[in-house]
Amino acid sequence: MNHLINSIGQNLYQITLGPLLSSDFISVLVLLMPFVLFFEIPWSLFILVGLIRYKLRRMQEGERRPYFPTVSCIVTCYSEGRDIETTVISLAEQLYPGPIQILLVVDGATINAETLAVAKSMKKWAEGGYPNRSVMVLPKWQRGGVVSSSNLALQFATGEIIIKVDGDSSFDNNMVERATRHFEDQSVVAVSGSLRVRNASKTLCAAFQAVEYFIAIHVSKTALSEFNMVNNISGAFGIFRRELLNLVEGWDAGTAEDFDMTLRIKNYFNRSKKKIRIVFDPEAMCFTDVPETFTQFYKQRIRWEGDYPFILYKHRYSNSPQFLGWPNFLGGLVNIFTHVVIPGMVFVYTIWLIFQYRIDFAIALLLAVYLFYLLLLTVFYLVGIALLSERKATDLSRMYLLPLMPLFMFAAKINSFVAVLWEFIGKGHQDTSMAPWWVLRKSKF
Numbered sequence: 001m002n003h004l005i006n007s008i009g010q011n012l013y014q015i016t017l018g019p020l021l022s023s024d025f026i027s028v029l030v031l032l033m034p035f036v037l038f039f040e041i042p043w044s045l046f047i048l049v050g051l052i053r054y055k056l057r058r059m060q061e062g063e064r065r066p067y068f069p070t071v072s073c074i075v076t077c078y079s080e081g082r083d084i085e086t087t088v089i090s091l092a093e094q095l096y097p098g099p100i101q102i103l104l105v106v107d108g109a110t111i112n113a114e115t116l117a118v119a120k121s122m123k124k125w126a127e128g129g130y131p132n133r134s135v136m137v138l139p140k141w142q143r144g145g146v147v148s149s150s151n152l153a154l155q156f157a158t159g160e161i162i163i164k165v166d167g168d169s170s171f172d173n174n175m176v177e178r179a180t181r182h183f184e185d186q187s188v189v190a191v192s193g194s195l196r197v198r199n200a201s202k203t204l205c206a207a208f209q210a211v212e213y214f215i216a217i218h219v220s221k222t223a224l225s226e227f228n229m230v231n232n233i234s235g236a237f238g239i240f241r242r243e244l245l246n247l248v249e250g251w252d253a254g255t256a257e258d259f260d261m262t263l264r265i266k267n268y269f270n271r272s273k274k275k276i277r278i279v280f281d282p283e284a285m286c287f288t289d290v291p292e293t294f295t296q297f298y299k300q301r302i303r304w305e306g307d308y309p310f311i312l313y314k315h316r317y318s319n320s321p322q323f324l325g326w327p328n329f330l331g332g333l334v335n336i337f338t339h340v341v342i343p344g345m346v347f348v349y350t351i352w353l354i355f356q357y358r359i360d361f362a363i364a365l366l367l368a369v370y371l372f373y374l375l376l377l378t379v380f381y382l383v384g385i386a387l388l389s390e391r392k393a394t395d396l397s398r399m400y401l402l403p404l405m406p407l408f409m410f411a412a413k414i415n416s417f418v419a420v421l422w423e424f425i426g427k428g429h430q431d432t433s434m435a436p437w438w439v440l441r442k443s444k445f
Contacts, residue, residue: 028262050223068098069186072159076149077163077167088122092130096176102135103153108143109395151250164239174286179239179284192280197289209290219384237286256307267318305419308339343417373406
């Protein structure tokens with residue numbers, strides 16, 4: 001028995017502690033230190049400072065003055081069927097005294113008869129029992145994509161504030177009140193709401209995304225908003241001043257229309273030398289469904305991550321401090337590093353490590369990297385729950401996923417590298433479900 005224990009201990013040492021204490025390991029680890037010291041740790045501290053700043057500011061806010069502008073909610077529908085019932089109900093039941101207009105745009109209504117029928121039934125339901133609420137159904141008989149649906153609805157919108165959401169969404173009943181309060185400040189032109197995963201309990205893949213959304217959106221964007229560095233107004237849930245959408249002439253055709261819109265807003269106002277703010281509000285809550293299988297998840301991210309470099313290239317002449325301002329320019333550099341450079345670094349570094357060193361050495365080094373990111377994710381998750389979470393019990397119940405999150409994020413980064421590579425080689429942005437091919441062919445996309 002003693003011999004067996006000694007043998008196991010010796011093997012563990014050879015696999016982990018041996019390589020960890022070797023001079024080769026120290027020398028390779030030193031290569032990672034500049035990245036950790038000059039990017040990961042400073043950026044993490046920056047996010048934590050932003051969170052604390054938000055919490056202190058929020059605690060000092062007084063009671064809200066009565067400001068309830070008219071609101072139009074654009075709901076883009078394609079093949080959601082009965083799912084749009086939940087969307088309409090959660091909008092009609094908002095605890096908001098001002099008028100809310102709900103615009104249901106059914107794209108490709110000819111082939112989406114079920115969705116159109118549900119939309120018409122919800123119009124009768126909402127207007128029958130909810131005063132100060134109106135529903136308009138806009139069937140688009142030929143499919144034109146999300147952008148054309150949004151721009152069509154904009155022509156019929158009567159509200160001072162436009163809320164754009166997907167047809168498979170639902171909301172907390174104070175969402176409109178939380179989102180619109182920011183527009184009392186005339187410098188605020190748009191608000192990015194927080195996204196939560198509605199189907200997190202369905203599969204392990206969806207549960208991972210619930211943790212990812214909480215850290216990457218709920219936590220990180222709250223911090224960035226404190227420094228006016230919100231990098232994207234989500235296409236699934238964005239709130240805009242109507243006057244702003246008129247100035248930039250609505251959404252542009254193609255893919256990643258949300259990121260494109262965000263850059264166009266910043267460029268427009270920086271050219272005009274007007275001070276503006278895009279706010280992220282963690283209390284304006286939207287629940288959305290995410291891919292439930294890993295295959296669906298990676299296909300979605302191939303599109304998302306590939307679209308990012310395309311939009312950056314599209315706006316390459318205006319992505320400068322002169323047009324964006326220094327805070328947004330520096331934030332943009334971080335985004336480029338995160339979405340384009342880091343995925344390539346992760347891929348190349350992993351391949352180099354496996355082929356350059358013994359397998360036990362590679363495992364030991366990857367273990368050290370894993371532990372570092374596990375610590376980082378755990379800190380962000382717990383701090384986010386303590387300072388921001390409105391559903392602490394639910395978020396704490398997902399703590400068991402944290403040990404696996406670095407592996408999930410690692411796989412996502414490798415997938416991002418594939419997406420960026422495919423964009424440069426095969427123009428991946430043209431392979432999109434956001435619009436049919438005949439729309440893309442007739443646009444600059």
